[in-house]
Amino acid sequence: MEKIAVIGAGALARVFCRRFAAALAGRCEITGIMSRTFEKTEALAAETGAAACRTLDDLLALNPGYVVEFAGVQALKDYASAVLARTNLIAVSAGALADPAFRAKAEEAARGSGHRLIIANGAIGGLDLLRTYALMGGAKLEFESLKAPKSLAGAPGLKGRTLSEEREEVAFSGSIDEAIREFPKNVNVAVAARAASAAEQSRMTLRSVPGLKETTHSLRIENQLLHAELSFSSRPDPENPRSSVSAAWSVLACLDALTAPIAFF
Ligand SMILES: NC(=O)C1=CN([C@@H]2O[C@H](COP(=O)(O)OP(=O)(O)OC[C@H]3O[C@@H](n4cnc5c(N)ncnc54)[C@H](O)[C@@H]3O)[C@@H](O)[C@H]2O)C=CC1
Ligand SMILES: O=C([O-])CC(=O)C(=O)O
Numbered sequence: 552m553e554k555i556a557v558i559g560a561g562a563l564a565r566v567f568c569r570r571f572a573a574a575l576a577g578r579c580e581i582t583g584i585m586s587r588t589f590e591k592t593e594a595l596a597a598e599t600g601a602a603a604c605r606t607l608d609d610l611l612a613l614n615p616g617y618v619v620e621f622a623g624v625q626a627l628k629d630y631a632s633a634v635l636a637r638t639n640l641i642a643v644s645a646g647a648l649a650d651p652a653f654r655a656k657a658e659e660a661a662r663g664s665g666h667r668l669i670i671a672n673g674a675i676g677g678l679d680l681l682r683t684y685a686l687m688g689g690a691k692l693e694f695e696s697l698k699a700p701k702s703l704a705g706a707p708g709l710k711g712r713t714l715s716e717e718r719e720e721v722a723f724s725g726s727i728d729e730a731i732r733e734f735p736k737n738v739n740v741a742v743a744a745r746a747a748s749a750a751e752q753s754r755m756t757l758r759s760v761p762g763l764k765e766t767t768h769s770l771r772i773e774n775q776l777l778h779a780e781l782s783f784s785s786r787p788d789p790e791n792p793r794s795s796v797s798a799a800w801s802v803l804a805c806l807d808a809l810t811a812p813i814a815f816f
Contacts, residue, residue, distance in 0.1 A: 552578065552579065552690070553616045553809075554583050554613065554615045554616050555579050555580065555616070555617050556581070556584070556604075556613055557583070557601070557621065558610070558618060558620045559620065559624045559626070560588065560589075560592045561622075561791060562788040563621040563643065564584070565723050566796055567619065567799040568584070568599045568761045568801060570800065570803060571599070572592070574803040574807065578806075578810040578811070579810060581600075582601055582602060582613045582615060583602040583604045583610045583613040583668060583755055584599070584610075585603075585604040589603070607633055607634070609641070610806045611643045613711075617639045618634045620640060620641065620642040620643060621646060622644065624644045624646040624731070624735045626644070627647040628653050631647070631653070631668065632656055634666075635661045635668060635758045637664070639667050639669065640669070642670055643671050643673050643801075645739045645740070645741040645742045646731040648743070648746045649745075653722050670743050670747070671802045672801040672805070673801050674738060674740050674783065674797055674801070675740045675744065675783050676781070676783065677779075678744070678747045679780050680779060681744055682748070684747075684750070684772055685748050685749035687777070688753075689774070690749065690750040690773070691750060692744060692754075692772045693755070693771045694740075694753065694754070694769075694770045695755065695756045695758070696737070696738060696756075696758070696768050697760045698737060698757065699763040699765065702792040702793045703757070706737060707732070707733055707735070708723055708733025708734050709722070717761060719758060721756060721759075722734070722759045723738075724755070726754060727745045730757060736794075738757060744772075750772065766784070767809065783797075785797040790795070
């Protein structure tokens with residue numbers, strides 16, 4: 552039985568923990584949970600039968616085979632090296648990879664211990680295909696996300712601006728590196744796509760669309776041999792409209808691929 556530890560007790564961690572048993576019973580078990588707010592950690596741990604941990608050291612002391620991260624870009628930056636020194640890490644806050652110093656440090660920690668940092672598909676799919684582009688080289692990537700104004704509210708990039716509830720507007724247009732600095736809870740998917748594909752050219756547009764029921768991420772990627780267009784429309788979490796529920800499911804699917812007798816790559 553593979554032991555799984557969870558960092559975060561928010562919207563995505565809750566979906567992950569609540570769907571875990573049905574998806575992975577008999578192969579994986581959640582042994583511990585740790586988050587910034589111990590009361591929330593305790594509540595989710597009580598639901599799942601896992602240990603509620605106060606610190607990362609307590610979580611790692613449970614000897615998990617995989618730690619899964621649902622805690623945000625800064626938390627991933629803060630914890631990745633310590634986790635990778637001990638075990639494997641599956642992360643959704645891919646935005647951390649836009650920081651070259653973080654990427655180098657995480658890679659060094661993983662190489663040093665033989666463990667792996669695995670970036671989950673999150674609210675998109677197809678990181679395997681995008682990896683194919685990285686090997687082929689010369690990719691050009693265009694990424695577009697449509698989100699409801701309330702799911703972008705409070706992002707540093709808005710600098711206090713309130714997005715219209717009546718008309719569509721461009722919340723951001725520019726480089727993916729700048730996009731994740733300005734919208735760290737909204738465009739992790741774009742950083743994952745860029746990092747997986749090693750695209751030589753990339754840009755993103757983030758649109759605020761009033762009344763939008765499904766967050767939509769579309770990407771177009773091409774090189775001299777292959778042209779792909781992928782589009783994903785997913786329900787935001789009712790408690791955290793910033794995050795698509797499917798992002799939590801993608802981590803269940805990742806663990807399925809890592810532990811099932813037949814895997815689909
Ligand atoms: N790749 C993807 O498709 C997606 C990635 N994300 C990433 O997942 C993160 C989590 O999403 P949600 O669960 O919706 O957010 P949330 O705000 O509902 O929950 C975040 C949880 O992380 C915990 N946390 C924050 N900083 C921490 C720290 N330093 N140490 C321990 N725990 C910490 C909080 O206590 C909370 O329990 C987002 O911030 C974003 O970075 C979110 C949606 C999609
Ligand atoms: O959940 C989503 O649709 C995507 C998201 O927030 C992110 O990539 O940061």
